[in-house]
Amino acid sequence: MANPNILSINTIRGKTAFADVNTSPITFLSNAANSGELLKINTLIAVNKGGDQTDLTIKISKNGTLYFLANAITVPTNSNLVLLTRDMQWYLEENDFIQAFCNLASNITLACSYESVL
Numbered sequence: 001m002a003n004p005n006i007l008s009i010n011t012i013r014g015k016t017a018f019a020d021v022n023t024s025p026i027t028f029l030s031n032a033a034n035s036g037e038l039l040k041i042n043t044l045i046a047v048n049k050g051g052d053q054t055d056l057t058i059k060i061s062k063n064g065t066l067y068f069l070a071n072a073i074t075v076p077t078n079s080n081l082v083l084l085t086r087d088m089q090w091y092l093e094e095n096d097f098i099q100a101f102c103n104l105a106s107n108i109t110l111a112c113s114y115e116s117v118l
Contacts, residue, residue: 003038003093004117011118021046021056021100021108028058028110030097038117039092044084048075050107058083058110059099060092066099075108 019028031039046056058070075081084090092098092114102108 004036006038006117009117011116013116013118015114015116017110017112017114019100019110020106021102021110022105023101023103025059025099025101028098028100029092029112029114031092031094033095035094036118037094039096040115040117041084041090041092041098041112042086042115043082043111043113045080045082045111046075047080047109047111048077048107049109050104051077052104052107053077054107055103056081056108057101061095061097061099062093063095069098072103075102 017029048054053074053076055072056070056075057072059066060069070083100110
């Protein structure tokens with residue numbers, strides 16, 4: 001896997017992704033193998049739009065191994081939780097992805113702003 005050299009990039013595109021999280025793991029954001037792309041994650045926010053507090057788990061896959069970013073973190077009723085901000089940004093390299101699930105279906109929406117670096 002060859003990720004772009006950040007010092008010699010040609011294009012940076014700002015993007016935003018949204019997804020509703022369920023009790024089964026969903027792939028929220030992914031960077032395909034051999035994409036030639038690097039995804040720079042700037043913000044990740046969980047919004048609880050339901051009537052009950054909800055426990056959220058987020059994992060990142062690096063080279064096929066899943067690592068916890070958040071493990072059963074409670075998102076209070078009718079509120080949001082900032083999980084990642086621009087000052088603690090991280091990267092999704094080729095063949096990496098973000099996976100999420102929660103204990104109550106349809107309560108959580110994830111919002112993510114990121115940059116596609118080519």
